[in-house]
Amino acid sequence: MNISEKAKQQVESCRFCWMCRHVCPIGNADGQERNNARARALMISYVLRGTEKLEDAADNIYECTLCGACTNNCKTGWDPKIFISEVRTELVLSGKAPSYIKALLKRYFDKKTIFNGEPADIYGRSEGKDTLFHFGLSAVYNDQETVKKALSLLKNVSTNKEAEDSGYILYFLTGKTKETVEQAEKCAKELNKYKEVVVYNPVELSFMLHQFKEWGIEIKAKLVSFNEKLLELKLPVKKGNKEYTLQDNYAATRELDDLESGRKLIELVGVNKEMLLIHKEANMAGNLIMNEYMHDKMMDVARNRWNNAINMGCKTIVTTNPDEHVMLKKTAPEGYRVITIEEMLIENM
């Protein structure tokens, strides 16, 4: 198996360590031993030693959300995402990826998306030629109505269908392949037509800031998170005493070190009520790519996060990531609701 020395180092370090078991959202949802960093590393170490076959690891490698909870938890600084992503590349290139992943990739290359249906009707808008509002494929295909609401808050911004696919979906499914990098380059070319890009989804923003840079793809446009933009806008909101609980997005907190912008926005309109497991320790609540091939487990992941909210009496969850918004909405218990950060602002204007 052809993975880098860096990836092998993570495998050898993680294969006998159980310390991050408690934070894996998938392992917590299904209770399966195979769903933690040590299990994946153990299996891959056996593959590297020639004791087991790569194809027997394939399904399990695609059960990982790449949310980085294990990475964040590791006191030594190991990052299991590195070997998982490289093994995905190996699986795809060797034709040993699971059939449902192959089917999703076929759909992607046929339709330019893995999601069913049509994107949100937001394109053709070029009010502000200097600023682009980038949503990403997850949001425009799965959360159409909230995307429109988000757009309604930003004046003088453009939308650009050609820029929406950053390559993140390909990266998630195949790691760093030629096709992934080419898609990232196409996206960067579109982004660079603007002076500023407001990025709706923190996962996409992190991908652009970190992976594009690692791959030598230059982004001249200034990338701004949606939260940052909302704070800058000084919207005419009223402060009340409603309680809101932020669902910290894993990419925002762990990868972008943004622990406060969502809370500052909540403080503008109401009272910040925390649940357990916040900031970088937050439980992730959904991944729409994985929802395409393991829907039931994703529903359980979201339900687990609701349990944290219920236990702390948090009635209204506020999200900053479309995947988590959609999945929490699908699983909201009676008497509880989930809204996006822009919906929270709008209901207090």
Place this chain on the structure above:
Amino acid sequence: MNEFLFTQVLTELEDAVGRENCSTRVIDKVTHSVDYFWLSRMWADRGREMPQADFVVSPKDAKEVSKVLKIANYYKIPVTTWGGGGGTQGGAIPVCGGILLDTKRMNQIYDFNEKGMYIECGAGAIYKHIEWAANERGYSTMHFPSSLTCSTVGGFLAHRGIGVVSTKYGKIDDMVLQMEVVLPNGDIIYTSSAPKHAAGPDLNQIFIGSEGTLGIITKAQIRIYVQPEVRRFRGFLFKNMTAAFDASRELLQIFKPSVMRLYDEAETASLIKKIVGVAKPGAFMNIAYEGKKELVDVEEKILLDIFNKYGAEDLGSEYGEKWWDEKITFFYPGHMMDLPQMFGTMDTIAPYDKIEKIYWEMKKAIETNFPNIKFIAHFSHWYEWGCMIYDRFICDNPPQDPVEAMRLHNQVWNVGVRTAIANGGVVNDHHGVGIKLGRLMKEQYGPAMQVFEGLKKQLDPNGIMNPFKLGL
């Protein structure tokens, strides 16, 4: 087993737990074949396959466990129970193949009972999750072992685990009220509704520590405690361990700190220097005391007076706080012993009249018989009458050949544990027995072993439950 019969059993197990919760996939068999036992890790590290189960089942409750055990008993198939796989004694390895019963789907919280001060939960719940649930309501389970994040409630009960605040709050066997247990014949039983009674021997204590050899714990009521108003730390440096034992024994007749950890000079000079930063020679001791502030103020005065009397240097609170913050860091890769080193913890326990002698005798026995092996220790769980030794051996260059490595490993354990037993210690304090120490159980108990063997024969006449573990 022939393919036809294998498939027959498989379909019956699928019927018991649901097809999606019964696996014969390679990934599930491999990941349940290596636990935290050094020998299993070494075997895997050398590219050898550990024994694997034939079927991996994940029941959701006692009823499903019962169905699995009835099938296993009928076909006389071994059943090994796996919680988190974080055990160091090989207790969860399916050495005879058969059925591997993973408990982690039994992770529900059934009752958070603030009036009764317990959480009733499935035995497959990861202990850290139970701690989080307690924290969400302002309580704590006060069970903080280094494996808190990776092990299950049932796993800790099965091997009689312990956490770092045990001196004040107790061992896992002090922390449980009622338990639900599935017997090998499939009967679901409940232990008494309260752990202190005069209704015969305590059923809890028969199954706690039985390591899946007598039945499977499926549910437990775990005690919760109010969070302390203050938790204070104090580090001390004793000139020698004798003074530390005397000071601690005297202290424990007056009050119970939560954390008490005494490190021998070798461990003070290695791990403590590296992680906590104490660079002076001597025996470092860390004490934590906690509760209502008024009481803690008094306890602090008593602690300082007694330790001062025995010549301890007061190092202040900084080292203790750092140790608390880093208490789990010690166990991450890169911070503790790891392959290719060979290592093990031969923890034992004894009253104060024997404990120091056991330490010196074990140290002498290991260092004399195995000149290339280091011996370090700390004493981390204390009682009014005695304490335990967490003594570790470290071999930097074990044999590359896995058979030779196993041979040396088992020789070291034989020498260390037999020395402990000969001097009044016990086979193990809180890691359990597993396959690692099973052979030494008869040496520990002598004819008393027939009590365990009688229970085993009565409850598990077909000998299907976790074979070759616990010496049964």
